Amino acid sequence: MKNLVLACLCALAVFTACNSNDDMPTVAVARFQITHASPGTGGLDLGMDGLRINNLPFNYLANTGYLDAYVGQRQFQANVAGTGTTLVDQRIQLAEDHRYTMFVYDTGSRVKGLFVEDVFxxxxxxxxxxxxxxxxxxxxxxxxxxxxxxxxxxxxxxxxxxxxxxxxxxxxxxxxxxxxxxxxxxxxxxxxxxxxxxxxxxxxxxxxxxxxxxxxxxxxxxxxxxxxxxx
CATH class of the missing domain: 2.60.40.1120 (Carboxypeptidase-like, regulatory domain)
Structure with missing residues (x-):
C-alpha cells in the first residue's frame, strides 16, 4: 500500500529527491503517515489539499508508513473510495522534521480523524x-x-x-x-x-x-x- 501512495506523492508533498538540482532551495518537510482503523468502512480515497494521494482504495488496517509532506497548514481528506462521500475533512498543522500520524477511526456517520504527533x-x-x-x-x-x-x-x-x-x-x-x-x-x-x-x-x-x-x-x-x- 505504501507504494500505491508514493505513486502520486509529488502531488501531495514532494520528496526532496524530486528536486535533483543542487542549486535549488531545500524543501522543508515533515513526516506524515495514515492508518485506516475504521471497521466496516471499506476502502478510502485519501487526499491532501484536494489532491488524491492513493490510486487504489486504502483498505481497513492499512498503514502508509511515513511519507514526506510540505510543512504548514494542510487540509486532509478521507472519502469513501470511488465516491464523493467525505468522511474526514480536517485541517492539520505540520512542522519541519516532526512526525505525525492520522488515524481514520469509528464507524458509520461518526467516522473521524485522530491527528497525533509522534515524538520519539x-x-x-x-x-x-x-x-x-x-x-x-x-x-x-x-x-x-x-x-x-x-x-x-x-x-x-x-x-x-x-x-x-x-x-x-x-x-x-x-x-x-x-x-x-x-x-x-x-x-x-x-x-x-x-x-x-x-x-x-x-x-x-x-x-x-x-x-x-x-x-x-x-x-x-x-x-x-x-x-x-x-x-
Whole structure:
C-alpha cells in the first residue's frame, strides 16, 4: 500500500529527491503517515489539499508508513473510495522534521480523524517504547498489559474509546523491557479477559503503536489488537 501512495506523492508533498538540482532551495518537510482503523468502512480515497494521494482504495488496517509532506497548514481528506462521500475533512498543522500520524477511526456517520504527533523518546538500553489507542467503538473501557512468567502487568489502565482530545493526551510512548510477551486486553470494570495475543516481540530500540480494532461479535472485522512499528 505504501507504494500505491508514493505513486502520486509529488502531488501531495514532494520528496526532496524530486528536486535533483543542487542549486535549488531545500524543501522543508515533515513526516506524515495514515492508518485506516475504521471497521466496516471499506476502502478510502485519501487526499491532501484536494489532491488524491492513493490510486487504489486504502483498505481497513492499512498503514502508509511515513511519507514526506510540505510543512504548514494542510487540509486532509478521507472519502469513501470511488465516491464523493467525505468522511474526514480536517485541517492539520505540520512542522519541519516532526512526525505525525492520522488515524481514520469509528464507524458509520461518526467516522473521524485522530491527528497525533509522534515524538520519539530517547533510546534506553534494553527498552522498547509503546503506546496504545482504543479504536473499538462498541467496547467498554479496557486495560492493556502483558503477561510474563505467569504474571499480568498493566501498562495502560482504564482506557476508554478515544476522542480526539483523549487521543492527543495518549500520544506519548511508554518504555517497557524488550522481550517477547503475551499481550492482553482486559475489561477495566472487572479485569475479565477480552483479547489475548501471544508471542509479541518488543525489540530494544524499537517504537510501537498498538490499537484496539474491530467490533464485538463481528466476523468481518473481529475484535483484536493491531501493531504499527513507528521506528
Amino acid at each position: 523518546p530517547a533510546v534506553e538500553s534494553g527498552k522498547a517504547h509503546i503506546r496504545f489507542f482504543h479504536f473499538t467503538p462498541d467496547a467498554p473501557a479496557v486495560t492493556i498489559g502483558y503477561v510474563k512468567d505467569g504474571a499480568f502487568t498493566p501498562i495502560f489502565p482504564n482506557r476508554s474509546f478515544e476522542t480526539p482530545e483523549s487521543g492527543v493526551a495518549n500520544q506519548g510512548f511508554t518504555a517497557v523491557d524488550a522481550s517477547t510477551y503475551t499481550i492482553e486486553v482486559r475489561r477495566a470494570s472487572d479485569d475479565s479477559l477480552v483479547f489475548t495475543r501471544p508471542g509479541v516481540t518488543l525489540t530494544a530500540g524499537k517504537i510501537y503503536t498498538v490499537y484496539a480494532k474491530g467490533l464485538i461479535g463481528s466476523l468481518a472485522t473481529p475484535l483484536g489488537a493491531e501493531m504499527v512499528i513507528n521506528r
